[in-house]
Amino acid sequence: MTKKKTLTRRTLHYYWLATRNHQGLFWGLIASTIGFCGFLSYGNPYVMSLIVDRIGAGPVAADEVFAVFGPYIAALIAINLAGQACSKLQDYTMWKLQIAVNYDLATMAFDCLCNQSLSFHSNRFGGTLVAQTSKFMSAYTLLLNTITFPFLPIVCSVVFTCSLLFPVVPLYTVVLMGLLAVYAAVSYIMYKRILHLNEQAAGAQNQLSGELSDAVTNILAVKTFGREDYERHLFDAANREVVARDSKRMASSLLRGVITAGLTVVIMSVVTVFISGGNAWFGITAGTVIIMFTYTNTVTNQFNFINTGLQRINQALGDASGMTAVLDEPRLVADAPDAQPLSVELGDIDFRDINFWYTDGGTRTQVFRDFNLSIPAGQRVGLVGMSGSGKTTLTKLLLRLADIQEGEILVDGQNVADITQTSLRRQIAYVPQEALLFHRTIAENIAYGRPDASREEIRAAARAANALEFIERLPQGFDTVTGERGIKLSGGQRQRIAIARAMLADCPILVLDEATSALDSESEAAVQEALARLMEGRTAIVVAHRLSTVASLDRIVVLSEGCIVEDGPHADLVAKGGDYARLWNRQTGAYGEE
CATH class of the missing domain: 3.40.50.300 (P-loop containing nucleotide triphosphate hydrolases)
Incomplete structure (x- = not known):
């Protein structure tokens, strides 16, 4: 297993250790996100397709509107109430989980640093360790937000689209899923190619923080020896390295975005052909055409966020890698498993x-x-x-x-x-x-x-x-x-x-x-x-x-x-x-x- 894979696995391990202490909030967040996506993105269009099909079946008298469409209206109201309730529950569980887990992560990092040996601290910048701790906590928040949106909605959109469209238009569903699979595969391959760029950018940021901390901590020596220009040179070199690493990351991300945007155009072109000829070729009703377009547009829009989501995951794992390596660092001085308190009576x-x-x-x-x-x-x-x-x-x-x-x-x-x-x-x-x-x-x-x-x-x-x-x-x-x-x-x-x-x-x-x-x-x-x-x-x-x-x-x-x-x-x-x-x-x- 490569070092990068090991760091990623270990980072996720530490994040799960902190998250599992609050599993109620975590699973509440997952459930509320699924409910929010299902009710509002898929429930509303489905009921609207039923209304359109009913309208297409024949005219409805003015005094029969509520009798005929009453169940649909009630269903829409119930779906929107449930969707909004899920939305607010999602907000609550997200905030609570972030607060609780960040507390545990901060405690984990603090305990690790305080219990490391003096040799460990002698070989590291204090400012870098502080920056790594801060990034470790921020990276969890970024990772959780990315899982909640867009990746969980992407999974939901695929499941809901297949479940609702396959019984009605199976051929169209198979073609759509095939195109989306190609889209996802291309995104993942390009993500793997630039994974190391985010880690390099995070390392450059840590070095910059260390240079700044070292200069500020020893500011008296800097001033009394008149070495402001020298320290500025060191800081500028580290800062330029950050710019170079970030520029490479930006160029790769933009290239990935252009390629996946082209795939999106292809998908929507295929959708347009199917929708245009759906009634003539397959006898698809107007209501079905509506949900085909709506669901396809929804799932395609969700897939557009794969690039952003992978970039965020990449950034989060890169930012967290520094503290993950510190947490994995063996303690050079550790208490024995059965260590007892010292009792001093004399002082020999x-x-x-x-x-x-x-x-x-x-x-x-x-x-x-x-x-x-x-x-x-x-x-x-x-x-x-x-x-x-x-x-x-x-x-x-x-x-x-x-x-x-x-x-x-x-x-x-x-x-x-x-x-x-x-x-x-x-x-x-x-x-x-x-x-x-x-x-x-x-x-x-x-x-x-x-x-x-x-x-x-x-x-x-x-x-x-x-x-x-x-x-x-x-x-x-x-x-x-x-x-x-x-x-x-x-x-x-x-x-x-x-x-x-x-x-x-x-x-x-x-x-x-x-x-x-x-x-x-x-x-x-x-x-x-x-x-x-x-x-x-x-x-x-x-x-x-x-x-x-x-x-x-x-x-x-x-x-x-x-x-x-x-x-x-x-x-x-x-x-x-x-x-x-x-x-x-x-x-x-x-x-x-x-």
Whole structure:
């Protein structure tokens, strides 16, 4: 099975998963569409043909009109009432189904993206993922509308036309269906030829969205380096690719439309001949001539929408293909089927015989080989070393932002691979080097780990993180919206809010990854004191390049190329004169004093 067929099948699979939760609405939509088409497009002409035949049978006196035509009038009124009722039911079920299924699809996409690994997100544009989610939902609406009109009416028109005309004019019905079959076959063949064009156009649109998102997200870098023209060039190139792909799609669609329009002319020409000679050749009544023309015109008009319908289906499946591929992407980090919640009483951490490597582009990069590290409960451990030594990677493995290939990581004797990721991360307060803030109020950002926290608890955490003073100087105080990724605040302010968030979370395990790197000296001193209080009685892992951050900790682990080269308290490591001592002397200027 080709990739395109697989994506189409998988897209329909995901759409049906969401639709089957609302089967009452779905089948109500199908039934109401059939009723609407049958009553108004076929019921009315049929009764009118009976009226014409009755008129042709002989004159009717004025006082006998209602007696003779009363049943026909009643039938027309009933048919139109039923048809309009079906029309309104169709509108209701269509709207309700779209609303309900789009909610489920949005939830499906959100859950998929939130539960994917950090590696997955590192290799994709955030803007592209947002655009793919939006298109995935819009594509369902387009596909549902296309099924409802024109394809379901096309099927209905064929069934009703055959059922009503074949008993009266079988030869004409067979010829008409043969011509329509040729029309449908030609439309489908041309549709298959341009199927890939819509997928290419959708891919170009996704690339354009990604370029725009990348430039907007990093607008500060764009402006400070004066690279507006460069980013404009990248965006223009992506935009021109969209124009090129859309132009190819347009040309193919127009060509298909010209060919099928010619087939329509042929069909109507044959119809005209049959209708003109129908009475002379087959003894067809005037009423039958009316329904022949009306039904043929109806079914032919419906077939004219095949091109548009196939184009819409093509577009919908192309737009949905991006998110379908994401939904099919295996989760690199997933909970075990029988995963249990983590229970932390002490906070012991053990890395046992860890082997971990990255695989990027088919290239394997080993980070840890047979790595072992034990951290007793309540111990404050600093991780130091040159860039690339594995410090941050070790914390990510503890948080299961990536999974090890061999070995095990234990928290209070519980293998993190056997527990739920959510419960694991709720027991670890993590403060990264770059503060991660939402486009929400400062209070909401601080309380993110404890959304039920009171305003006083939020204030206390802000005070402990040395953030209260600058927060209260802001016009809206704690109700100040930080902007996307906290852009309205300075780096030091963002970091202190992140530290306040960790303090409020009050987790038994604390991970600080360069948590004080963005602070000035005065703020750092205040925050270091607060962090010292926070770490009391907790297991703490502190990643740092600035060694003054870890000098007062219980223990310092020096890493080099994924291996532990030194391990001990600050004073012992300095006295030893090894790697740590050289790093310390370099940062404190001790070499210059010798």
